[in-house]
Amino acid sequence: MIDFSYCTPTRYVFGRGVEEKVGELTAAMGVKKVLVVSGHGSARRSGLLDRVLASIGAAGVATLELTGIDPNPTDDRVYEGIEICRREGVDGLIAVGGGSAIDTAKAIAGGVVYDGDFWDFYEGTAVMQKALPVGVVLTIPAAGSEGSGNSVITRKSDMKKISLRTDMALRPRFAVLNPEVTFTLPPFQVASGIADMMAHIMERYFTPTDDCATTDRVAEGLLKAIIDEAPATMADPTDYQSRANIMWAGTLAHNGVCGCGRVEDWVSHFMEHEISAVYGVTHGAGLATVFPAWMTFMAEHKPPRVAQFARRVMDVTAVDDYEAALEGISRLKAFYKSLGLPVTFAELGIAHPDIDLLVERLHRNKGAVIGGYYRLSADDTRAIYELMV
């Protein structure tokens, strides 16, 4: 284990009907007027957004709305939100949705109280120290942003997608988690969410740090729970218990507990971000394609933790590390395919991937050599992209 400092102050309010508590939780943030940030209308159609607005209003907090946030959210909506907040004297943000709504709300929250361009934080030329308070009503278990201090935004001008990580400034004050609101999600979105949360765990699991038994076991346990619960949740969208277990696992996957005491990896996310930026694919589906390819490369170059993953998470019994690793990857791919997820470029809908462009963008954005578990050059990441063909 390496040294760490870790704090996760978000209050998780979990269960049936908990969105009724949003008003009280919002008022407890000490705010007078909030901007409610949401996506493309499914929360409105289901009645959830109206219940949330009513609950906040009943608690004596005024509301404004910013709606229609796209998947892979972009900087233009952030600027728009900052402008609204400044003009209207908004002092808090409530996101109703998944990662896109939450990450947009977070970016606005940090940008409103900053004199410069909010994008400075994402480029790393400024460090975010403060932000307006943010609360979350989660509708899609996937991004884990409801419990993290992170926010991923894409700059529209060059489709540069950057993940900002803050220690405390962007951690939500509360996250309201009602598994019932996920019953109506399309199956592909549920499956992509599962791949996304698994990736959040695996990015932390694949570490160069030795001797992380405690964090390893927590990560392996969460992966196992997600894999065990996935078939029931795909078979019956209204199966409360499997939805609940997956929702909670998605939060723990990304609130930092799986990273305590170790260096993390994140190359698979970086590689997927370029695919999303160029081809506009669903993030989780992209990750289901990248991760097995990345693992296959590692089976050749640094197999021990891939083998440990195979044995402890995928129940592989092979003694040889390389053999165990390959069998584990094969089972992981089969699992993704069982959920209807792609594991090749073609299945992802990309018939002719421009691997040159992906590699060029990746290393331009992230550096010549990248990765925590194993350091990858452009030749290496090209080899991994080619494993996805």
Next chain:
Amino acid sequence: MIDFSYCTPTRYVFGRGVEEKVGELTAAMGVKKVLVVSGHGSARRSGLLDRVLASIGAAGVATLELTGIDPNPTDDRVYEGIEICRREGVDGLIAVGGGSAIDTAKAIAGGVVYDGDFWDFYEGTAVMQKALPVGVVLTIPAAGSEGSGNSVITRKSDMKKISLRTDMALRPRFAVLNPEVTFTLPPFQVASGIADMMAHIMERYFTPTDDCATTDRVAEGLLKAIIDEAPATMADPTDYQSRANIMWAGTLAHNGVCGCGRVEDWVSHFMEHEISAVYGVTHGAGLATVFPAWMTFMAEHKPPRVAQFARRVMDVTAVDDYEAALEGISRLKAFYKSLGLPVTFAELGIAHPDIDLLVERLHRNKGAVIGGYYRLSADDTRAIYELMV
């Protein structure tokens, strides 16, 4: 899963030399004068206490001391601390030690700002809503109080030992965790700490709530990590990595993550509290004796989760639940014995246990029928105590 609301706002600062950061962390609590609560001088002898006092002083915060807190801490020292804080205008508490120092500091923190008798909170006749801020420098991984909102105090007049659980009031603002300060702990104390943290996980693991796959897997993972790391830490007290993994597991064992979404049990703790109260044994050693007996009773009366524990944590392969449960219990006892822990009254140093007295006290203090996993009458708890003979 059942509904829950969960928040763990403590900042964990983990690693070598982190006690140097206590001053800065204390000042960040916004306090001017703190009472530093500690035990019987080992922290002073090792130089740790002086380093902590120097760090706090250098940060511009004045210090007073309350020393000599006993294991199984008692109300008299709490009253003494409350009196000091009121007289001297203390506005924060820093505990340097294990559960006894921390729980005493917490009780003082709640008592100072309350007009009545602090014991009201423990008896349940008042609900603690606020307390002075508490920071922790942990020296003994065991009680998990550094990350919990709980405090266990014994009333000296009748040796009534009560665990107070608060949602937020008593959660420490920070916990400084340096595995190196545990190198000099006596082996029996290390072993007892391991039994204590395992019990914190198992009290939550043995639940009547079905469908807790995510929380189950986290709990099982933590238990497995502790069991795997224990031999190395007993063999070499200066093995940083095993001490680090066990220390971190001890915090996660009791910060609530293993209880999310389910009813907990806690009968083994209640049964041990009476043994501690009457015979003054070490809490963790008492738990190593009670838990296998409790599980043996459950193998007869409600085996499923004992069997799951046996298979997933103790690697038992038996198909029959009863058979698996018994084999798991046998392996758990063997594990405790390998650490030098007692698993019978005699090994605990109690040649002639007064089981009548223990049963009478237990049900007088806790009610006629007790337990979350399985409801136990006085006849049942008597049978469990008898399994320890």
